[in-house]
Amino acid sequence: xxxxxxxxxxxxxxxxxxxxxxxxxxxxxxxxxxxxxxxxxxxxxxxxxxxxxxxxxxxxxxxxxxxxxxxxxxxxxxxxxxxxxxxxxxxxxxxxxxxxxxxxxxxxxxxxxxxxxxxxxxxxxxxxxxxxxxxxxxxxxxxxxxxxxxxxxxxxxxxxxxxxxxxxxxxxxxxxxxxxxxxxxxxxxxxxxxxxxxx
Amino acid sequence: xxxxxxxxxxxxxxxxxxxxxxxxxxxxxxxxxxxxxxxxxxxxxxxxxxxxxxxxxxxxxxxxxxxxxxxxxxxxxxxxxxxxxxxxxxxxxxxxxxxxxxxxxxxxxxxxxxxxxxxxxxxxxxxxxxxxxxxxxxxxxxxxxxxxxxx
Numbered sequence: 001x002x003x004x005x006x007x008x009x010x011x012x013x014x015x016x017x018x019x020x021x022x023x024x025x026x027x028x029x030x031x032x033x034x035x036x037x038x039x040x041x042x043x044x045x046x047x048x049x050x051x052x053x054x055x056x057x058x059x060x061x062x063x064x065x066x067x068x069x070x071x072x073x074x075x076x077x078x079x080x081x082x083x084x085x086x087x088x089x090x091x092x093x094x095x096x097x098x099x100x101x102x103x104x105x106x107x108x109x110x111x112x113x114x115x116x117x118x119x120x121x122x123x124x125x126x127x128x129x130x131x132x133x134x135x136x137x138x139x140x141x142x143x144x145x146x147x148x149x150x151x152x153x154x155x156x157x158x159x160x161x162x163x164x165x166x167x168x169x170x171x172x173x174x175x176x177x178x179x180x181x182x183x184x185x186x187x188x189x190x191x192x193x194x195x196x197x198x199x
Numbered sequence: 200x201x202x203x204x205x206x207x208x209x210x211x212x213x214x215x216x217x218x219x220x221x222x223x224x225x226x227x228x229x230x231x232x233x234x235x236x237x238x239x240x241x242x243x244x245x246x247x248x249x250x251x252x253x254x255x256x257x258x259x260x261x262x263x264x265x266x267x268x269x270x271x272x273x274x275x276x277x278x279x280x281x282x283x284x285x286x287x288x289x290x291x292x293x294x295x296x297x298x299x300x301x302x303x304x305x306x307x308x309x310x311x312x313x314x315x316x317x318x319x320x321x322x323x324x325x326x327x328x329x330x331x332x333x334x335x336x337x338x339x340x341x342x343x344x345x346x347x348x349x350x
Contacts, residue, residue, distance in 0.1 A: 017314035018314070019307065019311045033229075040224070044220040058220060062227065062228050065228050129215050
Protein backbone atom coordinates (compact mmCIF):
# COMPACT_ATOMS: atom_id res chain seq x y z
CA UNK A 1 0.00 0.00 0.00
CA UNK A 2 1.44 3.36 -0.98
CA UNK A 3 1.34 5.85 1.83
CA UNK A 4 1.94 9.54 1.59
CA UNK A 5 2.97 10.65 5.08
CA UNK A 6 2.01 14.27 4.38
CA UNK A 7 -1.56 13.42 3.45
CA UNK A 8 -3.97 13.63 6.38
CA UNK A 9 -6.75 11.09 6.22
CA UNK A 10 -9.61 10.60 8.59
CA UNK A 11 -12.30 8.03 9.31
CA UNK A 12 -12.36 4.94 7.14
CA UNK A 13 -9.97 6.63 4.69
CA UNK A 14 -7.07 6.23 7.14
CA UNK A 15 -4.33 3.88 6.01
CA UNK A 16 -2.52 1.16 7.89
CA UNK A 17 0.84 -0.25 6.89
CA UNK A 18 1.26 -3.67 5.31
CA UNK A 19 3.17 -5.05 8.26
CA UNK A 20 0.36 -4.29 10.67
CA UNK A 21 -2.03 -6.06 8.29
CA UNK A 22 0.31 -9.04 7.95
CA UNK A 23 0.65 -9.33 11.72
CA UNK A 24 -3.11 -9.02 12.13
CA UNK A 25 -3.59 -11.83 9.59
CA UNK A 26 -1.36 -14.02 11.78
CA UNK A 27 -3.54 -13.27 14.79
CA UNK A 28 -1.22 -10.79 16.48
CA UNK A 29 -3.31 -9.16 19.21
CA UNK A 30 -1.21 -5.97 19.22
CA UNK A 31 -1.89 -5.54 15.49
CA UNK A 32 -5.60 -6.09 16.08
CA UNK A 33 -5.45 -3.39 18.74
CA UNK A 34 -3.76 -1.03 16.27
CA UNK A 35 -6.56 -1.61 13.77
CA UNK A 36 -9.11 -1.00 16.50
CA UNK A 37 -7.45 2.26 17.55
CA UNK A 38 -7.47 3.40 13.92
CA UNK A 39 -10.97 2.42 12.89
CA UNK A 40 -13.13 2.04 16.01
CA UNK A 41 -14.21 5.68 15.92
CA UNK A 42 -15.46 5.77 12.30
CA UNK A 43 -17.07 2.37 12.82
CA UNK A 44 -18.86 3.48 15.98
CA UNK A 45 -19.83 6.84 14.47
CA UNK A 46 -21.39 5.21 11.40
CA UNK A 47 -23.31 2.79 13.62
CA UNK A 48 -24.50 5.60 15.89
CA UNK A 49 -25.73 7.64 12.95
CA UNK A 50 -27.62 4.74 11.45
CA UNK A 51 -28.92 3.07 14.61
CA UNK A 52 -29.08 6.03 17.00
CA UNK A 53 -28.33 3.95 20.08
CA UNK A 54 -25.02 3.61 21.87
CA UNK A 55 -25.79 0.03 22.95
CA UNK A 56 -26.61 -1.00 19.38
CA UNK A 57 -23.53 0.81 18.07
CA UNK A 58 -21.33 -1.00 20.59
CA UNK A 59 -22.77 -4.31 19.42
CA UNK A 60 -21.95 -3.37 15.84
CA UNK A 61 -18.36 -2.45 16.67
CA UNK A 62 -17.93 -5.69 18.60
CA UNK A 63 -19.42 -7.79 15.79
CA UNK A 64 -17.34 -6.06 13.15
CA UNK A 65 -14.03 -6.40 14.96
CA UNK A 66 -14.66 -10.01 15.92
CA UNK A 67 -15.42 -10.78 12.28
CA UNK A 68 -12.39 -8.77 11.22
CA UNK A 69 -10.05 -10.91 13.31
CA UNK A 70 -11.14 -13.96 11.35
CA UNK A 71 -11.89 -12.49 7.95
CA UNK A 72 -8.65 -10.52 7.69
CA UNK A 73 -6.91 -13.70 6.56
CA UNK A 74 -8.95 -13.44 3.38
CA UNK A 75 -8.28 -9.73 2.87
CA UNK A 76 -6.02 -9.49 -0.16
CA UNK A 77 -5.67 -5.74 -0.43
CA UNK A 78 -7.73 -5.34 -3.61
CA UNK A 79 -9.57 -2.43 -1.97
CA UNK A 80 -8.29 -0.08 0.75
CA UNK A 81 -8.58 -1.74 4.14
CA UNK A 82 -10.79 1.05 5.48
CA UNK A 83 -13.25 0.62 2.62
CA UNK A 84 -13.34 -3.12 3.28
CA UNK A 85 -14.04 -2.48 6.95
CA UNK A 86 -16.68 0.13 6.16
CA UNK A 87 -18.53 -2.41 4.04
CA UNK A 88 -18.45 -4.85 6.96
CA UNK A 89 -19.84 -2.14 9.23
CA UNK A 90 -22.64 -1.26 6.83
CA UNK A 91 -23.59 -4.92 6.43
CA UNK A 92 -23.61 -5.38 10.21
CA UNK A 93 -25.83 -2.31 10.61
CA UNK A 94 -28.26 -3.59 7.98
CA UNK A 95 -28.31 -7.01 9.66
CA UNK A 96 -29.08 -5.40 12.98
CA UNK A 97 -31.91 -3.30 11.53
CA UNK A 98 -33.32 -6.44 9.94
CA UNK A 99 -33.06 -8.41 13.17
CA UNK A 100 -34.98 -5.64 14.94
CA UNK A 101 -37.52 -5.66 12.08
CA UNK A 102 -36.61 -2.05 11.46
CA UNK A 103 -36.01 -2.41 7.74
CA UNK A 104 -39.03 -0.62 6.44
CA UNK A 105 -41.21 -1.26 3.41
CA UNK A 106 -39.61 -1.00 -0.02
CA UNK A 107 -42.24 1.44 -1.26
CA UNK A 108 -40.99 5.01 -0.68
CA UNK A 109 -44.57 6.19 -0.05
CA UNK A 110 -45.11 3.62 2.68
CA UNK A 111 -41.64 4.22 4.03
CA UNK A 112 -42.47 7.81 4.95
CA UNK A 113 -46.10 7.21 5.85
CA UNK A 114 -45.34 6.71 9.53
CA UNK A 115 -42.46 9.14 9.82
CA UNK A 116 -42.89 12.14 12.08
CA UNK A 117 -45.00 14.86 10.49
CA UNK A 118 -43.61 18.29 9.65
CA UNK A 119 -45.91 19.91 12.21
CA UNK A 120 -44.09 18.00 14.95
CA UNK A 121 -41.02 20.16 14.59
CA UNK A 122 -39.39 20.78 17.93
CA UNK A 123 -37.98 24.26 18.19
CA UNK A 124 -35.54 23.20 20.89
CA UNK A 125 -33.82 20.61 18.74
CA UNK A 126 -34.30 22.21 15.35
CA UNK A 127 -30.58 22.14 14.78
CA UNK A 128 -29.88 18.97 16.68
CA UNK A 129 -29.08 17.10 13.52
CA UNK A 130 -28.62 13.75 15.24
CA UNK A 131 -32.07 14.11 16.76
CA UNK A 132 -33.55 14.99 13.41
CA UNK A 133 -31.78 12.15 11.66
CA UNK A 134 -33.25 9.66 14.10
CA UNK A 135 -36.74 10.81 13.21
CA UNK A 136 -36.33 9.48 9.69
CA UNK A 137 -37.34 5.89 8.95
CA UNK A 138 -34.30 3.60 9.46
CA UNK A 139 -33.93 2.72 5.79
CA UNK A 140 -34.13 6.38 4.75
CA UNK A 141 -31.59 7.28 7.42
CA UNK A 142 -29.27 4.55 6.21
CA UNK A 143 -29.47 5.76 2.61
CA UNK A 144 -28.95 9.37 3.64
CA UNK A 145 -25.93 8.58 5.82
CA UNK A 146 -24.33 6.26 3.28
CA UNK A 147 -24.76 8.61 0.33
CA UNK A 148 -24.22 11.98 1.90
CA UNK A 149 -21.69 11.19 4.61
CA UNK A 150 -19.96 7.96 3.62
CA UNK A 151 -19.63 8.59 -0.10
CA UNK A 152 -21.71 5.73 -1.46
CA UNK A 153 -23.00 6.26 -5.00
CA UNK A 154 -26.57 5.48 -6.00
CA UNK A 155 -25.20 2.58 -8.03
CA UNK A 156 -23.62 1.09 -4.90
CA UNK A 157 -26.79 1.70 -2.90
CA UNK A 158 -28.82 -0.01 -5.60
CA UNK A 159 -26.61 -3.10 -5.27
CA UNK A 160 -26.73 -2.97 -1.48
CA UNK A 161 -30.53 -2.87 -1.33
CA UNK A 162 -31.26 -4.88 -4.47
CA UNK A 163 -33.16 -1.93 -5.90
CA UNK A 164 -32.79 0.50 -8.77
CA UNK A 165 -30.76 3.68 -8.60
CA UNK A 166 -33.93 5.74 -8.89
CA UNK A 167 -35.15 4.06 -5.71
CA UNK A 168 -32.35 5.41 -3.53
CA UNK A 169 -32.55 8.78 -5.32
CA UNK A 170 -36.23 8.94 -4.44
CA UNK A 171 -35.64 8.01 -0.79
CA UNK A 172 -32.78 10.48 -0.52
CA UNK A 173 -34.82 13.30 -2.02
CA UNK A 174 -37.74 12.61 0.31
CA UNK A 175 -35.42 12.40 3.30
CA UNK A 176 -33.85 15.74 2.50
CA UNK A 177 -37.22 17.33 1.98
CA UNK A 178 -38.48 15.94 5.27
CA UNK A 179 -35.42 17.20 7.09
CA UNK A 180 -35.85 20.60 5.54
CA UNK A 181 -39.48 20.70 6.66
CA UNK A 182 -38.49 19.82 10.19
CA UNK A 183 -35.83 22.48 10.18
CA UNK A 184 -37.94 25.17 8.53
CA UNK A 185 -41.62 24.28 8.80
CA UNK A 186 -42.66 27.57 7.17
CA UNK A 187 -40.96 26.70 3.84
CA UNK A 188 -42.39 23.96 1.75
CA UNK A 189 -41.83 23.53 -1.98
CA UNK A 190 -38.12 24.25 -2.15
CA UNK A 191 -35.85 22.33 -4.45
CA UNK A 192 -33.27 20.38 -2.49
CA UNK A 193 -30.23 18.86 -3.99
CA UNK A 194 -27.82 16.53 -2.26
CA UNK A 195 -24.41 17.79 -1.16
CA UNK A 196 -21.86 17.06 -2.37
CA UNK A 197 -23.44 15.90 -5.62
CA UNK A 198 -22.57 12.43 -6.81
CA UNK A 199 -24.03 10.14 -9.40
CA UNK B 200 -33.62 37.45 -5.01
CA UNK B 201 -33.59 33.74 -5.73
CA UNK B 202 -33.85 31.27 -2.86
CA UNK B 203 -30.40 29.76 -2.24
CA UNK B 204 -30.15 26.12 -3.19
CA UNK B 205 -30.59 23.92 -0.15
CA UNK B 206 -28.13 21.19 0.55
CA UNK B 207 -27.10 18.93 3.39
CA UNK B 208 -24.46 21.47 4.22
CA UNK B 209 -27.15 24.11 4.50
CA UNK B 210 -29.14 21.73 6.68
CA UNK B 211 -26.03 21.40 8.85
CA UNK B 212 -25.99 17.66 8.43
CA UNK B 213 -22.37 17.88 7.39
CA UNK B 214 -21.70 18.96 10.97
CA UNK B 215 -23.00 15.72 12.45
CA UNK B 216 -20.94 14.86 15.50
CA UNK B 217 -18.52 11.96 15.61
CA UNK B 218 -18.58 9.52 18.47
CA UNK B 219 -15.94 7.65 20.43
CA UNK B 220 -16.75 4.14 21.58
CA UNK B 221 -16.56 3.58 25.35
CA UNK B 222 -12.98 2.94 26.55
CA UNK B 223 -13.78 -0.53 27.89
CA UNK B 224 -15.15 -1.81 24.57
CA UNK B 225 -11.82 -3.09 23.24
CA UNK B 226 -11.26 -5.15 26.41
CA UNK B 227 -14.69 -6.75 25.90
CA UNK B 228 -13.91 -7.52 22.25
CA UNK B 229 -10.53 -9.02 23.17
CA UNK B 230 -12.15 -11.17 25.85
CA UNK B 231 -14.84 -12.37 23.43
CA UNK B 232 -12.18 -13.15 20.84
CA UNK B 233 -10.17 -15.13 23.38
CA UNK B 234 -13.24 -17.14 24.40
CA UNK B 235 -13.97 -17.94 20.76
CA UNK B 236 -10.38 -19.04 20.15
CA UNK B 237 -10.45 -21.29 23.19
CA UNK B 238 -13.71 -22.86 22.04
CA UNK B 239 -12.26 -23.43 18.59
CA UNK B 240 -9.15 -25.03 20.00
CA UNK B 241 -11.27 -27.41 22.02
CA UNK B 242 -13.19 -28.33 18.89
CA UNK B 243 -9.95 -28.76 17.01
CA UNK B 244 -8.53 -31.07 19.65
CA UNK B 245 -11.82 -32.90 19.74
CA UNK B 246 -11.59 -33.54 16.06
CA UNK B 247 -8.09 -34.77 16.76
CA UNK B 248 -5.70 -36.30 14.34
CA UNK B 249 -8.42 -37.45 11.99
CA UNK B 250 -8.89 -33.92 10.67
CA UNK B 251 -5.15 -33.38 10.34
CA UNK B 252 -4.72 -36.65 8.47
CA UNK B 253 -7.65 -35.88 6.20
CA UNK B 254 -6.22 -32.47 5.42
CA UNK B 255 -2.78 -33.92 4.74
CA UNK B 256 -4.23 -36.60 2.51
CA UNK B 257 -6.26 -34.06 0.55
CA UNK B 258 -3.28 -31.75 0.21
CA UNK B 259 -1.22 -34.61 -1.17
CA UNK B 260 -3.85 -35.95 -3.55
CA UNK B 261 -5.35 -32.77 -4.91
CA UNK B 262 -3.57 -31.07 -7.81
CA UNK B 263 -1.98 -27.80 -6.86
CA UNK B 264 -3.91 -24.63 -7.70
CA UNK B 265 -3.08 -23.01 -11.05
CA UNK B 266 -0.49 -20.31 -10.76
CA UNK B 267 -1.95 -16.83 -11.00
CA UNK B 268 0.17 -14.34 -12.91
CA UNK B 269 1.73 -11.93 -10.47
CA UNK B 270 1.37 -8.23 -11.16
CA UNK B 271 2.57 -5.16 -9.39
CA UNK B 272 5.79 -3.93 -7.87
CA UNK B 273 8.43 -6.27 -6.38
CA UNK B 274 7.26 -5.13 -2.96
CA UNK B 275 3.64 -6.01 -3.76
CA UNK B 276 4.78 -9.40 -5.08
CA UNK B 277 6.67 -10.13 -1.87
CA UNK B 278 3.69 -9.04 0.22
CA UNK B 279 1.40 -11.29 -1.81
CA UNK B 280 3.84 -14.17 -1.43
CA UNK B 281 3.99 -13.45 2.29
CA UNK B 282 0.21 -13.59 2.48
CA UNK B 283 0.17 -16.97 0.73
CA UNK B 284 2.85 -18.31 3.06
CA UNK B 285 0.89 -17.06 6.07
CA UNK B 286 -2.16 -18.96 4.89
CA UNK B 287 -0.18 -22.14 4.36
CA UNK B 288 1.43 -21.73 7.73
CA UNK B 289 -1.92 -21.05 9.39
CA UNK B 290 -3.10 -24.38 8.00
CA UNK B 291 -0.34 -25.99 10.04
CA UNK B 292 -1.53 -24.32 13.26
CA UNK B 293 -0.18 -25.90 16.42
CA UNK B 294 3.15 -26.88 14.91
CA UNK B 295 4.95 -23.67 15.75
CA UNK B 296 8.48 -24.14 17.02
CA UNK B 297 9.59 -21.62 19.68
CA UNK B 298 12.79 -20.77 17.84
CA UNK B 299 10.84 -20.18 14.65
CA UNK B 300 8.32 -18.03 16.42
CA UNK B 301 11.10 -15.90 17.86
CA UNK B 302 12.72 -15.50 14.47
CA UNK B 303 9.44 -14.64 12.79
CA UNK B 304 8.64 -12.05 15.43
CA UNK B 305 12.09 -10.53 15.03
CA UNK B 306 11.56 -10.24 11.27
CA UNK B 307 8.15 -8.68 11.82
CA UNK B 308 9.49 -6.28 14.43
CA UNK B 309 12.17 -5.09 12.00
CA UNK B 310 9.50 -4.58 9.33
CA UNK B 311 7.16 -2.78 11.70
CA UNK B 312 9.96 -0.41 12.75
CA UNK B 313 10.78 0.24 9.11
CA UNK B 314 7.14 1.12 8.39
CA UNK B 315 6.88 3.25 11.50
CA UNK B 316 9.76 5.45 10.35
CA UNK B 317 8.41 5.57 6.77
CA UNK B 318 11.22 3.52 5.23
CA UNK B 319 11.40 3.43 1.41
CA UNK B 320 10.58 0.34 -0.66
CA UNK B 321 14.28 -0.48 -1.15
CA UNK B 322 14.63 -0.91 2.58
CA UNK B 323 11.40 -2.86 2.94
CA UNK B 324 12.17 -5.37 0.16
CA UNK B 325 14.91 -7.36 1.97
CA UNK B 326 12.89 -7.32 5.18
CA UNK B 327 9.82 -8.82 3.47
CA UNK B 328 12.15 -11.28 1.76
CA UNK B 329 13.56 -12.26 5.14
CA UNK B 330 10.08 -12.74 6.59
CA UNK B 331 9.12 -14.95 3.66
CA UNK B 332 12.22 -17.05 4.15
CA UNK B 333 11.43 -17.56 7.83
CA UNK B 334 7.84 -18.47 7.01
CA UNK B 335 9.04 -20.92 4.32
CA UNK B 336 11.44 -22.49 6.81
CA UNK B 337 8.69 -22.83 9.39
CA UNK B 338 6.40 -24.48 6.87
CA UNK B 339 9.15 -26.89 5.90
CA UNK B 340 9.96 -27.62 9.53
CA UNK B 341 6.30 -28.19 10.35
CA UNK B 342 5.99 -30.56 7.39
CA UNK B 343 9.03 -32.56 8.57
CA UNK B 344 8.11 -32.39 12.23
CA UNK B 345 11.70 -31.30 12.91
CA UNK B 346 13.30 -28.42 14.80
CA UNK B 347 14.27 -25.18 13.08
CA UNK B 348 18.03 -24.79 12.97
CA UNK B 349 19.39 -21.80 11.10
CA UNK B 350 23.11 -21.13 10.85
